[in-house]
Amino acid sequence: MPDLSSNLAGIKSPNPFWLASAPPTNTGYQVMKAFDQGWGGAVWKTLGVPVVNVSSRYGGMNYRDNRLVGLNNIELITDRPLKDNLREIEEVKKYFPNNAVVASLMVESKEEWHQIVKDVQNAGADGIELNFGCPHGMCERGMGSAVGQEPKVLETIVGWVKEVSTIPVIVKLTPNISDITEPALAARKGGGDAISLINTIQSIIGVDIDNFVPYPVVDGKSTNGGYCGPAVKPIALNMVKNCAQHPDIDLPISGIGGIENWKDAVEHILLGATNVQICTAVMHYGFGIIRELIPGLERYMTEKKFKTIDDMVGKALKNVKTWEKLNLDYKVVASIDEDKCIECQLCYTACEDGAHQAIGIPDEEGKRVPYIIEENCVGCNLCSLVCPVEECITMERRDDGKSVTTWEQKSEKGEAPTTFNDPLAGGIHHWVPEPKDALKK
Ligand SMILES: Cc1cc2nc3c(=O)[nH]c(=O)nc-3n(C[C@H](O)[C@H](O)[C@H](O)COP(=O)(O)O)c2cc1C
Numbered sequence: 510m511p512d513l514s515s516n517l518a519g520i521k522s523p524n525p526f527w528l529a530s531a532p533p534t535n536t537g538y539q540v541m542k543a544f545d546q547g548w549g550g551a552v553w554k555t556l557g558v559p560v561v562n563v564s565s566r567y568g569g570m571n572y573r574d575n576r577l578v579g580l581n582n583i584e585l586i587t588d589r590p591l592k593d594n595l596r597e598i599e600e601v602k603k604y605f606p607n608n609a610v611v612a613s614l615m616v617e618s619k620e621e622w623h624q625i626v627k628d629v630q631n632a633g634a635d636g637i638e639l640n641f642g643c644p645h646g647m648c649e650r651g652m653g654s655a656v657g658q659e660p661k662v663l664e665t666i667v668g669w670v671k672e673v674s675t676i677p678v679i680v681k682l683t684p685n686i687s688d689i690t691e692p693a694l695a696a697r698k699g700g701g702d703a704i705s706l707i708n709t710i711q712s713i714i715g716v717d718i719d720n721f722v723p724y725p726v727v728d729g730k731s732t733n734g735g736y737c738g739p740a741v742k743p744i745a746l747n748m749v750k751n752c753a754q755h756p757d758i759d760l761p762i763s764g765i766g767g768i769e770n771w772k773d774a775v776e777h778i779l780l781g782a783t784n785v786q787i788c789t790a791v792m793h794y795g796f797g798i799i800r801e802l803i804p805g806l807e808r809y810m811t812e813k814k815f816k817t818i819d820d821m822v823g824k825a826l827k828n829v830k831t832w833e834k835l836n837l838d839y840k841v842v843a844s845i846d847e848d849k850c851i852e853c854q855l856c857y858t859a860c861e862d863g864a865h866q867a868i869g870i871p872d873e874e875g876k877r878v879p880y881i882i883e884e885n886c887v888g889c890n891l892c893s894l895v896c897p898v899e900e901c902i903t904m905e906r907r908d909d910g911k912s913v914t915t916w917e918q919k920s921e922k923g924e925a926p927t928t929f930n931d932p933l934a935g936g937i938h939h940w941v942p943e944p945k946d947a948l949k950k
């Protein structure tokens with residue numbers, strides 16, 4: 510049986526699955542219920558000077574039959590008094606001493622930071638997470654993402670916290686920045702023990718087109734909010750990877766963003782996360798998803814012969830290169846399995862109008878299975894992505910697998926195109942139809 514226990518900068522938990530700071534960690538009642546069902550840790554809903562929230566607060570991005578592929582919120586930090594939260598943290602820790610309780614914090618002045626850090630430490634929190642990520646409401650008041658976007662300010666505040674902290678400090682980063690490694694580096698310089706990412710992405714989820722107001726609607730008005738859920742996973746994975754690969758950051762990472770099942774969590778871990786935090790999936794399906802997360806991860810680790818979580822952390826990083834280091838000699842083409850094809854022609858339309866005119870449809874009566882015109886196929890994958898039948902279109906390798914040429918090598922040898930009509934251009938030998946051929950069809 511693999512060992513699922515997790516240790517993020519000294520914060521230990523029985524497994525790597527933590528609830529992210531959000532509505533599911535608003536109360537001791539919820540955190541106890543989650544721990545009872547098997548969650549390893551919880552980052553408490555951000556504490557600070559309590560706010561007054563608006564109603565309504567959330568907007569959902571539905572895609573076809575799928576509800577909530579993305580979630581947008583305009584909620585602020587906790588609206589409950591600090592003393593109630595502290596009492597509940599203490600109580601949860603009494604019942605669950607081995608689970609991680611991390612206090613998420615957001616205040617303004619140095620004095621407030623010092624006071625609240627001492628308060629949560631006294632309550633028995635195992636770690637502190639600094640919320641430098643909230644992209645709505647709090648940033649207008651100089652907190653949340655307003656700090657996360659200013660590496661110097663972030664570094665100073667981490668320093669204030671470290672002056673009094675006796676437990677590990679996680680710095681939670683905002684994705685609303687062009688280079689995530691800058692605040693991550695500042696977190697390290699300030700003395701942070703770990704980073705967590707991502708917080709929500711600034712967004713407007715949609716507009717009520719009858720009443721001319723974006724969602725969520727508050728008495729006929731709205732405001733920009735923070736976006737999260739399955740739709741943000743690719744952005745989160747890229748940012749986790751960027752931080753994990755940066756040689757000077759060298760801090761453990763708590764991966765957050767779009768995690769709904771064990772496979773999403775594994776992806777975060779393979780790209781450098783030591784553990785993961787989950788919010789939207791719990792808001793959608795409840796704490797019970799832990800019953801899929803733990804056995805799924807266990808099965809995967811057993812299959813891959815990973816004994817501990819640490820064995821997996823960052824395993825995919827060595828295979829993420831900058832573009833100029835990719836092999837230009839590698840060549841795949843699409844191949845259609847005629848027996849699986851349902852003749853929907855989606856691949857034909859996609860390639861014909863959106864790619865490289867490399868799919869044909871037979872002219873014969875009664876035969877409608879498309880075929881690949883190999884010499885036109887650039888191996889872009891599009892047809893296989895749109896095909897609704899699993900494994901019906903696969904990509905087959907055509908190069909001999911022996912030679913490797915990269916853009917970097919080509920540039921060094923002077924073999925990369927450098928002028929507008931350069932004969933070295935990659936597409937120069939590709940077949941393309943004449944413009945007027947479009948009118949014959
Ligand atoms: C309604 C809502 C409230 C949130 N409140 C907080 C918060 O108080 N503090 C915080 O650090 N992050 C907060 N978040 C962000 C989440 O902790 C998490 O970073 C984000 O939702 C991405 O994870 P997900 O894709 O699993 O939802 C909130 C998210 C939502 C949806």
Ligand code: SF4
Pocket residue numbers: 842843859860864865866867868881885886887888889890891892893
């Ligand atoms: S891989 Fe791209 S170019 Fe090749 S057939 Fe499919 S869509 Fe067309």
Ligand code: SF4
Pocket residue numbers: 845849850851852853854855856857878879895896897898901902
């Ligand atoms: S998209 Fe797939 S199923 Fe549809 S015609 Fe193409 S190969 Fe066949």
